Amino acid sequence: MSIPYEKQILIIDDSPESIELASCILKRSDFTIRVAKSAQSALKLLQFQIPHIILLDVTMPEMNGFDFCQLLKNNVEYKKIPVVFLTASDDEESIKKAFAIGAQDYVTKPFKPAELIARVNTQLKLMQRTEDxxxxxxxxxxxxxxxxxxxxxxxxxxxxxxxxxxxxxxxxxxxxxxxxxxxxxxxxxxxxxxxxxxxxxxxxxxKEISINKIDTNKIFFETYNELHTLEPSRKICFHLEKLPSIAADPILFKLLCQNILSNALKYTRKKDPAIIRVTCRQTEKYLVFSVTDNGAGFDMRYVKKLFHVFERLHSAREFEGSGVGLAICQRILQRQGGTAWITGKPDKGASFFFSLPCKAADEL
Incomplete structure (x- = not known):
């Protein structure tokens, strides 16, 4: 979404005075203004044309600004639109909540012309640079x-x-x-x-993301069995705790499991028996999976290298590989709103953690 000369701003506010003041200030800087006095009116406008930025009042009828912002951030079509909240100068809690649900900035009422224009322009520049x-x-x-x-x-x-x-x-x-x-x-x-x-x-x-309900227990178990058949003589204790169903891309999640378990099997090759354990816990916003092994481990001083392409902490003589697997894992997770990290100690094994947002898999 490139930014043309006429930058379009959608103001969502039920106060005629605030709308008039903001419009007058922004029109001086060649912004094209559209106005909605409620969340429902704003949604109808969004269906016809997506603005470059939204100025959103906290207090509105029908649906408040926080719920509307959350609605936008959960919609793939609208989630990238920068949202700047309009709030009272002493409303610190509203400001904190706005940032927590994905707002990019806020402007306090009554508006100061220079501040409003500066904040809007900053968000437009950031959006353009992100797109570039x-x-x-x-x-x-x-x-x-x-x-x-x-x-x-x-x-x-x-x-x-x-x-x-x-x-x-x-x-x-x-x-x-x-x-x-x-x-x-x-x-x-x-x-x-x-x-x-x-x-x-x-x-x-x-790869285009396709979100579906996934039985993570089944995928981990099947992936482990497929990999174990390549080394059938090895003695491996594979512990798979009860894992939740999630909403994610099945193909990418399978690829994620293949890379994680391949690493665990590779770096436990010198252990008899090898021990690999898969668990999951839930936080307020994320499901956090862990795959722990008793393998070669690594020195945590070099942990930042692990997610870079072609970076390796072990020589090819010790363990085969190209140093791309963990970078693939991180890329898969980041595309679905998650992330990965890893801990370990030399010869004491390693634990690979990854998080994915809690989504209502049962509703899919």
Whole structure:
């Protein structure tokens, strides 16, 4: 949503005096003003055209400003519209509540012309910069995907050629020549795996979100069984506590589970038995899941590196991998309003935590 010369502002206020004063101030700066005296009137206006910013009074008939703001922030079409509350100068509790439910700023009554224009312009500039960053991020993501996709095809061709060479000329190679060909084969596999992870990372950020009811117990259990079949001889104690159903994207949540459990299985490979435990607790706004293991762990001094692409705390000789998995997890969660963090100690295991907003899965 680019900001044209005529910046559109929707004022929602049941006070004619406040509307008139705000309109007079803002029209001087070439703002286009639309007015609604109630939440219902504002919703009807929003259906026809989305404004660049909303000035919202706290006290209104039918629905107060807080409930209306919450309604906007829960709607995917309207959640990005900056909301500036209009409130009395001594109403500190209203100001706190406004920020808590997602408002970007507030202006106190009676309005000071310079302050009102400055706050509105600040929010418009922030919105434009956010949009520019999002567009740049999408362009970079698209570029990364294209490069990774284009590189994969010739690499697969090289891999097939090396495979044919080893099959057809195996008896003709000297020991050194065979070792060289096998090294080329292995490095080709490694680079192909890195490209696959980059494509997976791009997919996690570009896939359209589809929110559905998810049985998290089932997904964790099925994902663990799929991964365990790759290492059937290992002794693993997998504890899965009763987990809640959630509202999230099923494909992305499956990918999230695959990355988390793959890490837990990888870093417990030297433990006998390996112990992996999955739990969940609920806070006021979030469901917080944890996946704890008794594996290699890590030094918490370097924890900030873990969610960056290609950052690793263990050498490839110790544990295979490209250093993309945790970055994929963070990206999946951030797109759905959550986040991830991790704690650990060297040789004492690690705990991967992730949060998702509490949503009414039963209503889906």
């Amino acid at each position: 960053l999002e567009n740049a991020y999408k362009s970079l993501d698209s570029f990364s995907y294209s490069v990774a996709h284009d590189l994969k095809s010739p690499l697969l061709s090289i891999k097939r050629l090396i495979d044919f060479l080893l099959q057809d000329c195996n008896g003709k190679f000297s020991s050194d020549e065979k070792t060289l060909a096998e090294n080329i084969q292995e490095k080709t596999r490694e680079v192909t795996a890195i490209i696959d992870h980059l494509l997976e990372y791009s997919h996690a950020g570009s």
